[in-house]
Amino acid sequence: MRNIYFRKLKESIIRAFFFTNGILVVFILMGIFFFLLYTAIPAFREIDIKEFFTSKNWNPTSPVKEEYGILAMIVSTFLVTLGALVIAVPIGIGVASYLSDVAHWKVREIVKPIIEILAGIPSVVIGFLGIVLFGPAIAKISGQSHGLNAINGSILLAVMALPTIISISEDSLNAVPRAYKEASLALGASRWQTLVRVKIPAALSGIIAAVMLGMGRAIGETMTVLMATGNAPAFPSGFLSSIRTMTATIAIELGEVPYYTTHYYALFAIGLVLFIITFFVNLISDLVLHKFQEREL
């Protein structure tokens, strides 16, 4: 009898061990949030919270009057993200449709690994290519002295978002029941009509989730925008202006700021805003995808 009790005890200890590892991720996520919050709060002893979000001027090292407004960075982040989505969404859905509906399986087997290579290229290398490849080209076309601006960042972020958008969109297109396609073709629709009016609408929630996921990545991406967008801390006036995103500001200034100053805390406050924005973008993407999967079942 003792043996059985011992065995049961051992089993429950093992189970508890694995459970501890499983639950750890919840604590890590909460830990990130609370540590950021805890380090961000002291910033607002000296900065007016309303000014923080609505002022366009970020000038923490000014000898006359320090200013902590992040509106220009938020707008810059969304501008460069918007540009990326405008480029990546149509191309991504196009490639996904081609792979799921048009391409011969042999073509698919070749193209998919090549796109996966793209997903494996580190962001710092993509940023480097923005400097050496796209920058000079954009400068030539636009007639500006250099090509480090919002559109450069948008192109690079689009390239980085493409593998995510393509693979999830393709999965959701493949998950559309065959019967939909067959019914449409049987009614006399062409393959193109079937794709555009039946399959893509049926897969729409999956595609939206893919786009949201790509958007979350683009908002939080640091190295590419840091290297390719010029980092002028002014309010952006368009896609050809040099911009500075939230992520780039943290990357540029955290290395030089003295610890435990208002400036230091303010950088963590930017990090907190970034965390909250990407958290909700990912959450919405997750809910949309979940709904989509439930409906399929």
Added chain:
Amino acid sequence: MNKKKFIEFLGFFSLRICVYLVLAVILLFVYDIGSKGVGSINWEFLSQAPRKGMTEGGIFPAIIGTFLVTIVTAILAVPLGMFAAIYLNEYAKQTKLTRIIRLSIRNLSGVPSIVYGLFGVILFVNILKFGTSVLSAGLTLGLLTLPWTITASEEALKTIPNSYREGALALGATKWQAIRTNVLPYALPGMLTGTVLGLARAAGETAPIMFTGAAFYLPMLPKSLADQFMALPYHLYVMATQHHAISQVRPLAYGTALVLIILILLMNLAVFILRFRLRRVIKD
């Protein structure tokens, strides 16, 4: 009828253009880095430290630094990821708590890498007083990699048929005995290959290590985990944007980028070959 056909032709043609465009961009990337980087790569470049204000010499300390920090990353992320995956796939029932855990994993994989960097500064550098070091940077990257290793390990566990578990349980084995003898031996290779892919991605990250331990330039290799280090991705960033003579060191930057890409592709290739082999072994 002809109009319909014409529209279909046009539509499929434009889809094909999308594919060509993406492939062209990838080829352009690979060609540009390959052709301009290959000239800088020689034995001296791979085996020596930078010299003369980083305008000459090699990237040896950066290669070693990236290697060391990836080992620390693996020590944190691989076992934790595997254990968490075992819990989720083998023990967890469909409860609210399980859903919260899964939601947390997906959300963690969406947290921006620079936010992990900030968290690393607070927790590892300041609170735990590891300073800016190999250890702090490796642990920060470990947290970043964790959601990927969990997901990859769980995918591997999912491929093991339930009959394996049931067979052991029917013979009187306990749950853990069933997992240890009938699940893990078959899932382990898949778990390992999946986690190597996660580590390859971590090795290319820059933002999380910028403030937790990567150094602009160091004349010597790190002697312990408490030392700062040079890393390939950060070195590329420095050579591309921070160096005082950027155009002069451009060939070195290209060389660094090529080495970084080759390193990551090699890790991917190893996984690809390993998977192919394992699939054949299992079939036999």
